[in-house]
Each structure stands twice: as structure tokens, then as C-alpha cells.
Amino acid sequence: MIELDVVETPPPAAPQASTDGAPDIGDLYVLHRPLLLHIACRKFRVGETEAESLLQEVFLSYMTTTTKVENVKAWLVAAMCNASRHYWRGQGKTESLPDNFDDHSDPKSHSVAEQAAMEITMRQALDYLQPRCRETLHLHYYEGRSAVDVAEKLETTSRYAEKLIHNCLKRVREIYFSITAVKR
């Protein structure tokens, strides 16, 4: 018997329908800018002015690519991550890199879009909290302090600090879910 050829579908070379019929690039920019800027500025610590330039280059590249883009948001996010990494590589030649530069090569960057969206929402939710509550969450979750440490810092009892940590987490979650709730 002969060895039949395996089914090998070549990857599409198909150029996209050029710019004809494409969505307005300005609308795409307005839609995705907050997320992309968050990624560049917050995840990769790129300055806002430089991030805006990178954003422009990413959109230019998106417009120039001749192939069909399956998932526009994922494409733009991945391109923004790559542009930010490249930015730091360039900067690395002239100035010291941020301490957590390794984190910038996040292997899970396919989920960066979702992660960034959650972070943006959580930032919004935190803005609605009372300052004391925000400080409690900062001390416990971000700084990693125990309830005893938090109590010391806030000059209260550890039992009350535990209660505070729980209530503040509960409150921020309520706000978070009210922001993300789908209105019927």
C-alpha cells in the first residue's frame, strides 16, 4: 500500500480585503485605547507619551498587515505587549531596566487582555471605597501584611483588622460586580 499524503492545509496567505470596507481605524483606536494604554503604562511601566507613540505604531501595523485578523482585541494587545517589550529593550541600552523587567515577558500574555480589563475595573472599584478601606486592602493584599501587622499600622485590634479586611474585600467585590454587571 502506498503512504497516502497527510492532509496538509497550507496556512492562509490570503490578503485581507485591503483597507476597503475595513472599520474606521479611529473608532478602533477609541475603543481599544484605554486597555492598550493600561497595558503599556501599568503592566510595562512605559511613560504615557511613549505609550501613545507605541499605540500609534501598533495601529499602523494593524492597518498594514494584509492578512485577516481573527481576533482584533487579542491581536492589538499582543502587539502592544511586544511593542512595550521592544521599547524596554531599546531603553535598556541607555538606562537601567525596571526591577521587574522579567515580568514584562509574561508567558501568559494571551490572557493579558482579560487580566488588564479586570485590573482596570478593580482600579475603578477601589476609587469608590473609603480611604481607610482602600488602605486596608493595600496593606493586606498588595503589601502582604498579616492581620496583626495591619492592626498595628491602623492602630486597632487584630480581631477588628480581620473584620476590616473581610468587609473591605466584600465591599470592593460588590462594587466590582456592579460595574461589570450586564444590564438587562
Next chain:
Amino acid sequence: MIIEQHYDEEVLAEFLAEPSDAVTRDKHLGSCGLCLKTLDSLRGSAQILREAAVWDKTPVSAAPRSETLAFLRGMQKSMLDEDAAAAVWIKQLLAGSRETWAPRLAEHPEWRTGGMVRALLKQSDSAIVTVPADAVSITQLALAITEHLPEQPASRHLRALARYELGYALWYTGAPVAALAEFDAAAVIFAAMPQAEFDLARVDLMRAMVCRMIEHRDEAVMIASAAAEVFHRYGDGDRVAAARSATALTLQGARRIREALALHLSIVEDRQIGETWRVSALQNAALCYRDLHEFESAKSFLSRAITGFEKLGKMTDRSKSRWVFAQILVQQQRYDAALPMLREVREDFQEIGMFNDVALASLDIAEALLAAGRISEIGDACRAALDYFSQSGLTQTEPALRAIAFLQEAAAAGRITTHRIQDVRSFLLAPADNRKPLFLELPS
């Protein structure tokens, strides 16, 4: 009546600070889906609160920048204008025979625009399936235009894309080494452009396919795996499947069948990919099972592939799947089931003019008849194929015709053997310029 009690959030929040096995040790939590879901949600919230980005106080403007908006819209407008002009010019350029295209382009320097490059690349895509040689010429025109564009990133991007498409067309026309040179040239340009990571991965995928073809297997696996990772990040499920498929086929070529099978099965299970990829993976997994002599699994996968190809309207692929199915039946010595299927497959190939496959399917029929001890029927089987070739009257059928005529003579002389059928098969599968002549020895 027993009312189920659940933990409230306060109790569940205490588990956040506990070691991970605390959950499994807890009698209720270990078995309560609802509480586990709430705990997961709490963990997610706690995780986000640990991210520096959430607490970063550096202000970032929320409003879009009007200058960026104006710049991007201006670029889009100029590209649209270029594309509109190119839509008219390309018809004039590609009128007449292929040989006239380059001189005509030289007469019109005003046609050297980015829009024209995009239009030509789009045109090559439709030409590649109809007249592949045209696609090569068209992409060469596109590349020639890019050499005259002003030196800026967008032009370099287009030049790299033109090289990629030229490589693709060359690969399609069976010139892998020339294709690889173009892919390498495209990769050099893309690698210097931070925003071209995705396009570079597209080039790498094609490089992997050429490497596989020229048996540079380790390189092919390495390049394809890296490309798959990039496509995954860019959310392109079909290209992830393409890259993983290229890796699997390379492993298959290296007889690392189990590894290849695992990859094909993972493509089958992937919900992010299109049906064409899934069905192709079913067929490829079946071939792995066949090579592992797990024939029942192979047939089960082939049945699914046959149905899938039928739904997709890919009738040639469907026939090829049925061909493999019939071959497995022969391997299982189920000749009575295999022979009708082989004859149907041969008819399918006759209808679509796949001459070599008609001849190869005829060889399978002859081999099955020989194995079944029905030697007297071999002559008739060959005659049916010969009738088809003589009716077709095409020059391409000549080697196939010669092969089957030889086989029929051998059958008539009562000297047909498995070994002789193998000789004919080797003759058919050899490159056209490297075929050894078929001689029937004189009777002793």
C-alpha cells in the same frame, strides 16, 4: 427534609490564607461546588488586588488624543485612495499575457504605490489556486514596486509581505528552496520591525513547512512551535492549528508517531479552530493510528473525517480518506469489503481527472485481488483503467497508462506478483525525470 448549609464569604475568605490542601481536607468544601466557586472568585479578587497595576497612582489620560486620531484616520484615508486608484490600474497591468506585465509596469511609474502592492498581493491569492505560475509573476511585480517606494516603515513592511507572498507562490509551485530564500529575506526585514511579530510568525510557519519538506526536521519543529506560541498570543486559532499541525506532520515524518498523534488529537479537541483544521486533524490522527496498527481507532477517525470532508464539500479529501479506509481493510485481509470501496475511489479520481491516483488506486485493486487469490480478475481491473486513460487522451496520463499496461501484460502472462506491483508503484511515485523503465523479464 435536609436543608443544605453553605459557608458564607467570611468563612470562605479565611481559606485564602490557608495552604492549598486545606480545601480538600475540609469535609463540606471538598464536595460543595457552589462554595468552591465562591472561593475561586474570592481568590481571583485577592489576586487582582496583589497586582501593582491596580495600585499605580500615575495618571493616565482617559481621553483619546486628537492628533493620534487625526493621524490614523489620515493614513487610512490615503490608503483607501491608493487602493481605489490601484483597483483600476491593476486591470490594465494584468491584461494580456504574463510576459507583458513587467514591461507594462515599467512604462507606468505612477503605478508604483503601496495600494498597487496591496492589490497585487490580493490578486496573487486568487491566482495561486487557478494559475500558480501567474501568482509567482504577480508577487514579483509587487516586490519590484516596493523597491521604488519611499524608504519608511510602511514600505519595508510591504516589501517583507511581498517577499513572503512570493515565497508562498514559489512553494505552491513546487520550488521549496527558492521559496525558503524569499521567506528568509522576509524574516530579516520583519525581525527588525517590533510591530511585525505576527507577520514574522507567519513567515516562520512557512519556513517550518519548507524545512519539513527538505527534511530539516529539528529546525522545522522548533520554528513551528515558536510560531504557534505567537499565534496563540494573537488569538489566531486557525494559525495555531496550522503551526501545531506542521509540528505533528514533521514528527510523523520522523516516525515519532505517538507524539504526532497527541498533537493531532489536541487539534481535534481545540474549540478555537475552524472545521477544516479539525477534520484534517482527524484524518492525520487516523494515519497515525494506522501506522501504530491500531486499525479500529484509525477507521473510527477516518469515518469522522469522511463525514467532515463531505459537510465541508471537500470531495477530493473525502475520497482520499475513503482510500485510506479501504487500504486498512486490505491490511486486515477484508478484501470483499475493501475492493468495492477501492473501485468507487478510483471512479472518484477518474471524475476529477487525478490520473496518477487512478493508476495508484488500480494498483491497490490489483494487490487486493492478488492477496484474495482472485488473480483472474486483475486483467479486467487493469483494462478498466486503461479504457479511462485512452479515452482521456492526455499526455499527462502517459506514465500512468504505461504502468497499468505493464501490469496488465504481467497479469496476462500469469507473472503478477506483489513484488512486481511494488515496482510499478515505485515507477509511478518517482519524479518524472527519474523513472526507471519497466521491463517484464522473459519467461525462463
